[in-house]
Amino acid sequence: MSVLSFVEVSEGKIKKASVEAAYYGSKVAEGLGTDSVALVLGEASNDELASLGAVGVKKVLHVADAKLNNFDAKAYAKAVSEAAAAASANVVVLSFNQNGKLLAPRVAVRLNAGYVPGAVALPEFNGGTAVVKKNVFSGKASANYQLATENKVIAVNPNSLSPVRGTGTATVEALSLSVEVTTTVKAVNKVTGTIPLTEAELVVSGGRGLKGPENWWMVENLATELGAATACSRAVADVDWRPHHEHVGQTGLTIRPNLYIAVGVSGAIQHLAGVNGSKVIVVINTDPEAPFFKAADYGIVGDAFEVMPKLIEEVKKLKAH
Amino acid sequence: MKILVPIAKVPDTTSKIAFVDNNTKFSQEGVTYIMNPTDEWYALVRAVELKEKNGGEVVVIHVGGADSEQIIRKALAIGADKAVRVDADPTDAFFVASQIAAHAKTEGYDLIIAGKETIDYNSYEVGGMVAELLDLQSVALVQKLDIEGGVATIVREIEGGTETVEVKLPLVVCAQKELAEARIPNMKGIMAARTKPLTVVPATDAPKLTTIANYVLPEKAKEVKLIDKDNVAELVRLLHEEAKVI
Ligand SMILES: Cc1cc2nc3c(=O)[nH]c(=O)nc-3n(C[C@H](O)[C@H](O)[C@H](O)COP(=O)(O)OP(=O)(O)OC[C@H]3O[C@@H](n4cnc5c(N)ncnc54)[C@H](O)[C@@H]3O)c2cc1C
Ligand SMILES: Nc1ncnc2c1ncn2[C@@H]1O[C@H](COP(=O)(O)O)[C@@H](O)[C@H]1O
Numbered sequence: 001m002s003v004l005s006f007v008e009v010s011e012g013k014i015k016k017a018s019v020e021a022a023y024y025g026s027k028v029a030e031g032l033g034t035d036s037v038a039l040v041l042g043e044a045s046n047d048e049l050a051s052l053g054a055v056g057v058k059k060v061l062h063v064a065d066a067k068l069n070n071f072d073a074k075a076y077a078k079a080v081s082e083a084a085a086a087a088s089a090n091v092v093v094l095s096f097n098q099n100g101k102l103l104a105p106r107v108a109v110r111l112n113a114g115y116v117p118g119a120v121a122l123p124e125f126n127g128g129t130a131v132v133k134k135n136v137f138s139g140k141a142s143a144n145y146q147l148a149t150e151n152k153v154i155a156v157n158p159n160s161l162s163p164v165r166g167t168g169t170a171t172v173e174a175l176s177l178s179v180e181v182t183t184t185v186k187a188v189n190k191v192t193g194t195i196p197l198t199e200a201e202l203v204v205s206g207g208r209g210l211k212g213p214e215n216w217w218m219v220e221n222l223a224t225e226l227g228a229a230t231a232c233s234r235a236v237a238d239v240d241w242r243p244h245h246e247h248v249g250q251t252g253l254t255i256r257p258n259l260y261i262a263v264g265v266s267g268a269i270q271h272l273a274g275v276n277g278s279k280v281i282v283v284i285n286t287d288p289e290a291p292f293f294k295a296a297d298y299g300i301v302g303d304a305f306e307v308m309p310k311l312i313e314e315v316k317k318l319k320a321h
Numbered sequence: 322m323k324i325l326v327p328i329a330k331v332p333d334t335t336s337k338i339a340f341v342d343n344n345t346k347f348s349q350e351g352v353t354y355i356m357n358p359t360d361e362w363y364a365l366v367r368a369v370e371l372k373e374k375n376g377g378e379v380v381v382i383h384v385g386g387a388d389s390e391q392i393i394r395k396a397l398a399i400g401a402d403k404a405v406r407v408d409a410d411p412t413d414a415f416f417v418a419s420q421i422a423a424h425a426k427t428e429g430y431d432l433i434i435a436g437k438e439t440i441d442y443n444s445y446e447v448g449g450m451v452a453e454l455l456d457l458q459s460v461a462l463v464q465k466l467d468i469e470g471g472v473a474t475i476v477r478e479i480e481g482g483t484e485t486v487e488v489k490l491p492l493v494v495c496a497q498k499e500l501a502e503a504r505i506p507n508m509k510g511i512m513a514a515r516t517k518p519l520t521v522v523p524a525t526d527a528p529k530l531t532t533i534a535n536y537v538l539p540e541k542a543k544e545v546k547l548i549d550k551d552n553v554a555e556l557v558r559l560l561h562e563e564a565k566v567i
Contacts, residue, residue, distance in 0.1 A: 010480070073452070073458065073459045073460065074452070074458045074459065097480065098461075098478055098479050098480055099479075101438075101449075101462070102460075104446075105445070105449035106449045106459070108450070109449075109453035112530075114531045115414070115446060115530065116531070117414075117443075117445055118443065137338045141536050144533065144534040144535050144537070145532075145533060145534070146532045146533070146534045147530070147531055148532075149530055182488060183458065183460070183487075184487045184488070185486050186474070186487055188482065189482050189485070190482035195481075198480065202566070202567065250440070251358075251498060252498075259564070259566040269334065273334065280566050281543075282560070295543060297543060297545065297564065298546050298547075298548060298564075299546070299547050300547070300556060301547065301550065303550075307553060314553050314557040315557055318567070
C-alpha cells in the first residue's frame with residue numbers, strides 16, 4: 001500500500017502547489033504507516049525529481065514521455081489512475097490548482113473514490129473512514145467531508161499548509177504507460193515580470209479610496225518593496241483605473257495569500273468572498289466603520305495618502321536589515 | 322450542434338450562512354435561491370450564442386427538487402430550448418454527475434458546458450466527473466470558446482496567465498468569467514419560456530460517495546488589532562515578528 005501524490009513540473013521546476021501536495025501525501029502516508037510515492041508526467045531532470053525526498057517522498061514514478069509535457073485532462077486522468085494501481089495506492093493526493101481542479105474529479109471517477117475538493121487540513125482517519133476539512137460558502141464556513149470508500153482522492157488547497165523540508169532524496173523509477181493526447185496547445189500567454197496574483201504569497205490591493213489611477217504608485221511601490229502582487233476592487237476595475245484581471249472577489253479572482261493588504265477598500269461582502277481565505281489581512285481605511293475592519297487582523301484607521309508613504313519607508317527599512 | 326448546460330441552484334451571496342441540527346445541515350431560513358452565477362452568466366449565455374451562430378439546440382439539465390423550477394424557467398427565458406429536471410436531492414457530486422451523464426449518453430451532445438464551480442460548495446467537480454463518466458475530453462476554467470468545423474478553440478486559465486488549446490468535439494468544458502456577457506431575460510424570452518418543454522425524469526441509480534459529517538463556522542469574528550496611524554513602524558514590526566508574514 002502507498003499514498004500517491006501527483007506532482008506537476010513547469011519549465012523544469014516542480015510547481016510550488018505540487019510540493020505542498022507531495023508533502024501532504026507524505027504526511028498521510030506517515031499517518032497510515034505506508035510509503036509516500038509521487039507521480040510526474042512529462043520530461044523533467046532526475047535531480048529535480050529526487051528533490052521531492054525533502055518533503056518525505058520515497059519514490060518518484062516518472063513517465064518521461066514528451067507527449068505528456070502539456071496538460072491533457074483525459075490522458076492525465078488515465079495516467080494517474082494507472083500509476084495509482086501500479087503503486088497500489090488507495091489514497092491519491094493532488095493540488096487543487098488550475099489543472100488539479102479538473103484532473104482530480106476525473107481520477108476519482110476512475111478509482112470509484114470519494115473525493116474532497118480543496119482540503120485545508122490533513123485527514124483524520126477512523127478505521128477505513130477519513131474526515132477531511134474543506135472551505136465552503138466561499139470561505140464563510142468549512143465542512144468536514146467524510147469518505148468511507150476504499151479509494152480516496154484528496155485535492156489540497158494551495159497555501160493551506162507549509163511543507164517542512166528534511167534532507168531526504170527520493171529514488172526515481174521510470175514508468176511507461178500508453179496514453180493518447182488529444183489536446184493541442186496553440187499558445188501560452190503568461191503575464192511576465194509580475195507575480196501571478198493567484199500564486200502570490202503577499203498581495204497589496206487598492207480600492208476607490210485611492211481616488212484615481214495616478215495614485216496607484218502607492219500600491220505598486222509597497223508591492224515592489226514586499227515582493228508582492230497587486231490587486232484591486234471591482235469598483236476600481238469597472239472605471240478602468242486598473243485592469244479587470246486584477247480584480248478580486250465574487251466575480252473576480254479568489255486568492256489566499258499569506259498577507260493581504262487592502263488600502264481604501266470598503267470590504268463589501270462580494271470583495272471579501274475573494275480574499276477572506278487570506279492568512280493575515282491588513283486594512284488601511286479612513287472610516288473606522290468600514291466593514292473590512294471586521295474581517296481584518298491588523299488595521300490602521302487613517303488616510304492612505306499619509307499612511308502609505310510611511311509604510312513604504314518602514315518596509316524599506318526592514319528589508320535593508 | 323446540440324449543447325447541454327447543467328445548471329445548479331445555490332443560495333444567493335447575501336444569504337446568512339448558518340447551520341442547524343448540531344451543525345449538520347445548512348439552515349434554509351430566510352435563504353433565497355438563485356441559479357449558480359457561473360452557469361447563468363457564462364455557461365448558458367455562451368451556449369445560446371453558439372446556437373445563434375451555428376444553429377442547433379441548447380438543453381439545460383438540473384438535478385434537484387420541484388422548487389427549482391423557477392431557475393429552470395429563467396434558463397429557458399435566457400434562451401435555452403428545452404429543460405430536463407432529474408427529480409432527486411443533489412447532495413453528492415458523483416451522484417449529480419451520474420445523472421447528467423446518464424441523460425447525455427442517451428441524447429448524445431456535441432458539447433457540454435458546465436460552470437467551473439458552484440458558489441456554495443466551491444467544488445469544481447461535476448464537470449470533470451461528467452467528462453470521465455462519458456469518456457470525453459474536457460477543458461476547465463474556460464474564458465473563451467469558439468467552434469469551427471467540429472473543433473473547439475479554447476482559452477483557459479493557467480497559473481499566471483492563459484493557454485490556448487484546440488480540442489475536437491464532442492467535449493466537456495467548465496466555464497468561468499469572461500466567457501460571455503450576462504444576459505437579462507427580456508419580456509419575449511420570459512413569455513416564450515412558459516411554453517418551452519420541461520421534462521421531469523426520475524433519478525438513475527448511482528451511489529453517493531461522500532457525506533458531510535458537520536459544518537464549522539469560523540471561531541468568532543476576528544478581533545482586529547488597531548495600530549495608530551502615527552505609528553506605522555509598529556504595524557511592520559507586528560507583521561514581521563508576530564504574524565511572521567513579511
Ligand atoms: C453581484 C455583485 C458582484 C460583485 N463582485 C465584486 C467583486 O468580485 N469584487 C469587488 O471588489 N466588488 C464586487 N462587487 C462590488 C462591491 O459590492 C463593492 O461595490 C466594491 O467592492 C466597492 O469597491 P471599493 O471598496 O473600492 O469602493 P468603495 O465602496 O467606494 O469604498 C472605498 C473605501 O475607501 C475608503 N477611503 C476613502 N478615502 C480614503 C483614503 N484617503 N484613505 C483610505 N481609505 C479611504 C472609504 O472609507 C471606503 O471604505 C460586486 C457587486 C455586486 C452587486
Ligand atoms: N444539481 C445540479 N444540477 C445540474 N448541474 C449541476 C448541479 N450541481 C452542479 N452542477 C453543474 O456542475 C458545475 C460545477 O459544480 P460543482 O462541481 O458542484 O462545484 C456547476 O457550475 C453546474 O454546471
